[in-house]
Amino acid sequence: MPVAPEPVLRVALPVPLPRLFDYRPPAGQSAGPDWIGCRVRVPFGRGEGEQIGVVAGIGPSEADPEALKPVQARLDVEPLLGGELLESLRWTAGYYHAPLGEVLATAMPATLRGGQPLPETARHGWRLTEAGQQAAAGHGRDGKPRRLLLRLVAHVLGEDQLEQDDADWRASARALAQRGLAERIVLAGAPEPAPSAAAPTLMPGQADALSVLRAGQGFRTLLLEGVTGSGKTEVYLQAIADTLAAGRQALVLVPEIGLTPQTLARFRSRLGVPVLAYHSGLADGERARAWTAMARGEARVLVGTRSAVFCPLPEAGLIVVDEEHDGSYKQQDGIRYHARDLALVRASKLGVPVILGSATPSLESLHNALQGRYRHLRLGQRAGKARPPSVRVLDVRKRPLRDGLSEELLAAVGACLDRGEQALVFKNRRGYAPVLICHDCGWSAHCKRCDAAMTVHTGGRRLICHHCGARATPPNACPDCASLALMPQGAGTERIEQALAERFPDARMVRVDRETTRRRDAIEKILADFGEQSGILVGTQMLAKGHDLPRLTLVAVVGVDEGLFSADFRAGEKLAQLLIQVAGRAGRAELPGEVLLQTHHPDHPMLNTLLAGGYPAVAALQLAEREAAAFPPYAHLALLRAEAPTEADMQAFLREARELFAARDDVFLNGPMPAPMARRAGMARGQLLLGAAQRAPLHAALHDWLPRLQVLKSARRVRWSLDVDPTDLY
Numbered sequence: 001m002p003v004a005p006e007p008v009l010r011v012a013l014p015v016p017l018p019r020l021f022d023y024r025p026p027a028g029q030s031a032g033p034d035w036i037g038c039r040v041r042v043p044f045g046r047g048e049g050e051q052i053g054v055v056a057g058i059g060p061s062e063a064d065p066e067a068l069k070p071v072q073a074r075l076d077v078e079p080l081l082g083g084e085l086l087e088s089l090r091w092t093a094g095y096y097h098a099p100l101g102e103v104l105a106t107a108m109p110a111t112l113r114g115g116q117p118l119p120e121t122a123r124h125g126w127r128l129t130e131a132g133q134q135a136a137a138g139h140g141r142d143g144k145p146r147r148l149l150l151r152l153v154a155h156v157l158g159e160d161q162l163e164q165d166d167a168d169w170r171a172s173a174r175a176l177a178q179r180g181l182a183e184r185i186v187l188a189g190a191p192e193p194a195p196s197a198a199a200p201t202l203m204p205g206q207a208d209a210l211s212v213l214r215a216g217q218g219f220r221t222l223l224l225e226g227v228t229g230s231g232k233t234e235v236y237l238q239a240i241a242d243t244l245a246a247g248r249q250a251l252v253l254v255p256e257i258g259l260t261p262q263t264l265a266r267f268r269s270r271l272g273v274p275v276l277a278y279h280s281g282l283a284d285g286e287r288a289r290a291w292t293a294m295a296r297g298e299a300r301v302l303v304g305t306r307s308a309v310f311c312p313l314p315e316a317g318l319i320v321v322d323e324e325h326d327g328s329y330k331q332q333d334g335i336r337y338h339a340r341d342l343a344l345v346r347a348s349k350l351g352v353p354v355i356l357g358s359a360t361p362s363l364e365s366l367h368n369a370l371q372g373r374y375r376h377l378r379l380g381q382r383a384g385k386a387r388p389p390s391v392r393v394l395d396v397r398k399r400p401l402r403d404g405l406s407e408e409l410l411a412a413v414g415a416c417l418d419r420g421e422q423a424l425v426f427k428n429r430r431g432y433a434p435v436l437i438c439h440d441c442g443w444s445a446h447c448k449r450c451d452a453a454m455t456v457h458t459g460g461r462r463l464i465c466h467h468c469g470a471r472a473t474p475p476n477a478c479p480d481c482a483s484l485a486l487m488p489q490g491a492g493t494e495r496i497e498q499a500l501a502e503r504f505p506d507a508r509m510v511r512v513d514r515e516t517t518r519r520r521d522a523i524e525k526i527l528a529d530f531g532e533q534s535g536i537l538v539g540t541q542m543l544a545k546g547h548d549l550p551r552l553t554l555v556a557v558v559g560v561d562e563g564l565f566s567a568d569f570r571a572g573e574k575l576a577q578l579l580i581q582v583a584g585r586a587g588r589a590e591l592p593g594e595v596l597l598q599t600h601h602p603d604h605p606m607l608n609t610l611l612a613g614g615y616p617a618v619a620a621l622q623l624a625e626r627e628a629a630a631f632p633p634y635a636h637l638a639l640l641r642a643e644a645p646t647e648a649d650m651q652a653f654l655r656e657a658r659e660l661f662a663a664r665d666d667v668f669l670n671g672p673m674p675a676p677m678a679r680r681a682g683m684a685r686g687q688l689l690l691g692a693a694q695r696a697p698l699h700a701a702l703h704d705w706l707p708r709l710q711v712l713k714s715a716r717r718v719r720w721s722l723d724v725d726p727t728d729l730y
C-alpha cells in the first residue's frame with residue numbers, strides 16, 4: 001500500500017509571483033490546519049535570504065518533499081489572518097489578480113509584516129508619583145503639564161480618557177515623567193464607559209434608516225444619500241451604539257482627509273467607549289496596536305482610512321463607509337484595491353450590514369441601488385436650524401477678471417466681510433499660476449521629464465512640476481524668442497490669496513492647500529487659529545469637506561470650467577461631487593449661506609442640471625450618458641499600464657501582450673495607446689484597456705492572460721501593472 005505523502009506547508013510570500021511556496025515543517029512537527037493563517041520565517045532566494053510569509057494552506061507537495069527546505073520558525077501560535085479575514089484576502093487576490101502573498105503583506109501593519117510579535121494591547125494609564133503628589137500640593141508654573149498634574153491628583157487616568165480630552169496630552173505626560181512626577185502604568189480590566197453625550201431625537205429620515213438596519217438580519221447594504229449636514233453621521237452613531245449594545249464591533253471607514261480630531265472627538269464623546277484611529281499618519285507601533293486590539297476583540301470601534309478595511313473584525317456587527325464616493329478609497333499603487341468594494345465583500349462574508357453614506361453617491365453605488373441590490377434612503381433636509389444655501393452662477397464672459405476674480409465675486413466677499421462673517425474662495429489648483437507663457441511667441445514652461453506644464457510658485461520666482469516634483473528657476477527671457485514678456489497665466493490659490501489681500505488689506509485671511517498643510521493636523525490648527533471672527537479662507541479641495549465652520553456664509557468657486565471639458569469620462573461626476581461638497585460648507589449653522597459659481601460657460605448642461613435638480617438630477621443624467629457610451633457602471637474595465645525609460649521598450653511589451661490575448665467576443669481590448677500623460681518623471685507610459693459588459697468574462701480572460709505576461713522577455717524592460725476597475729485612466 002503506498003504511503004500518503006506527508007503534507008507540506010504552502011506559504012504565501014510577499015513577492016511578485018502568483019504562486020505559493022512549499023516548505024517542510026520544522027523537524028519533529030507536522031503540517032496541520034492549525035498552521036493556516038500563521039506567519040512563518042522561511043529561507044528564500046540565494047544564500048542567507050529569508051522572508052516572512054503566511055501559511056495559506058497545507059497539502060501534498062508537487063516537488064519531492066525531501067528536497068524542500070524547512071520553515072525556520074513559526075511566529076504565531078494562533079492564526080494572525082484567520083477565518084473571514086483570510087477568505088476576504090483570498091478573494092481580493094483573485095479579484096485584483098494579485099499574488100496572495102502581496103495582498104496579505106498589504107493587509108498587515110508594517111511591524112507584523114516584518115515578523116515582529118504582536119504588540120501589547122493592554123490599556124495604559126498615568127498616575128502621580130510621590131514627588132508628583134507633593135508638587136501638586138505646592139505651587140508651580142501654570143501650563144499644560146501643570147494642568148495634567150492637577151488632574152491626576154485625585155485619580156489615575158487611562159490614556160484613552162486623556163486622549164479624549166486633549167489630543168496633545170502626550171507631550172505634557174512626557175514632561176511630567178521626565179521630572180519624575182508621573183508614571184505610566186498598566187490598567188487592569190475594561191475601560192469604564194464614560195458618560196456619553198445625549199443623542200438628539202431622530203428626524204423621520206434618520207429614523208427610517210435606523211429601522212431598516214434594525215429590522216434586517218445578516219448582510220445588507222444601505223445607501224444613505226443625505227445632503228451635507230442632513231445628519232448622516234448621527235445615523236452612523238446610533239447604529240454603532242446599537243452594535244455596541246449587542247456586544248459587537250464596528251468599523252468606520254472615512255476618506256483620507258475626513259479623519260480629523262473633530263470627527264474622532266465626536267465619536268468618542270457620543271459612544272462613551274474608546275474609539276481607535278487607524279491611518280497612515282500613525283507610527284507603525286500605534287497601527288499595529290490598533291490592529292491587534294481589534295483582533296483580540298479588546299477594541300470595539302475603529303475609525304480609519306482606506307487600509308483600515310483590512311482590520312480583523314472577529315466580533316463584527318457593522319461596517320460604515322462615510323463619503324463612499326471619495327477617490328481616496330482607491331489605492332493607486334501596489335495592490336490597487338477599492339476599500340469601499342472590499343468593505344462590501346467583508347460585510348457579506350461576515351454577515352453584517354454596511355452603511356454607505358454620501359451627499360453625492362458614486363454612480364456605481366446609485367446603479368447598484370437602482371438594480372435593487374442596495375436599500376436607498378435619502379435625507380433631503382439639513383438637520384437642526386440650518387437651511388440649504390442659495391446658489392448663483394456668475395457669468396464672467398467678457399467681464400474683466402483681476403487675477404482670475406470677477407468684480408461681482410469681490411463685491412460679494414466684501415459684503416460678507418462687512419456683515420462680520422466668513423467667506424471661502426475655492427480654487428482647486430495650488431501654486432501661483434498653472435503655467436508660465438511668453439506673451440510674444442506662445443512658448444510655455446514645460447517639465448523636462450513630464451508631458452506637463454510647470455506650475456508657477458512663490459509669486460513667479462519658482463517653477464515646480466506637480467507630477468514629478470522637479471523644480472526650476474523661471475528664465476528671465478523667453479528661451480525661444482528672447483522676449484521679456486513672460487507672464488504667469490491663470491490663477492492658483494497663492495495668486496488668489498495675494499489678490500484678495502490687496503483688495504481687502506484689513507481682512508484676516510488664511511490659505512489651506514497642500515503647501516500650507518504639510519503636517520497631518522495642520523488644517524485643524526489653521527482653522528482653530530482662524531476661529532470664528534470675520535475673514536477669508538482661500539483653499540483647494542482640502543477645504544471641501546469635513547470641517548464645520550459655523551460663521552462661513554459665502555462660498556465662491558473660481559474655475560469651475562476646468563472640470564467641464566475634461567477627457568476623463570468620470571470628470572463630470574467628480575466635478576458635480578466637488579461642487580456639492582464645497583457648497584455644503586456654506587451656512588451650516590444658523591446663518592444663511594450663499595454659493596457663487598464663477599464660469600465662462602453658464603449654459604453648460606451639467607451646471608444647469610445641477611442648479612435645477614441638484615445631485616440626483618446630475619447623477620441621473622450621467623448614468624444615462626454612461627449607459628449610452630457603455631462605460632462603467634454599465635461595463636467593467638481593467639487597465640494594463642506599462643512604463644519604461646524608452647518608448648520602444650514600452651511599446652514592444654504592450655504589443656506582445658496584445659498578441660498574447662486570446663480574442664473573445666465578450667471582452668474588448670484597445671491599444672496599445674499612450675497614457676493620458678505620455679511621459680512622467682522621464683518614463684514613457686502606455687496602456688491597454690480591456691472591458692466587458694459582464695464581470696465574469698473579463699476576469700476569466702485576465703486569469704488566462706496575465707500568467708503569460710509574467711514570462712515575456714519584453715516584460716523585464718518595463719514596469720507593468722494591472723488596475724482592475726480603474727478610477728483614473730492615467
Ligand SMILES: Nc1ncnc2c1ncn2[C@@H]1O[C@H](COP(=O)(O)OP(=O)(O)OP(=O)(O)O)[C@@H](O)[C@H]1O
Pocket residue numbers: 200201202203206226227228229230231232233234235359383384546
Ligand atoms: N435629529 C437631529 N436633531 C438635531 N440636530 C441634529 C440631528 N441630527 C443631526 N443633527 C445635527 O446637525 C448637524 C449635522 O449633522 P451630521 O454631522 O450628522 O450630518 P452629516 O450629514 O453627517 O454631515 P456631513 O455631510 O458634513 O458629513 C450636526 O451638528 C448634528 O449634531
Ligand SMILES: [Zn+2]
Pocket residue numbers: 447448449450465466467468469470681
Ligand atoms: Zn515633471
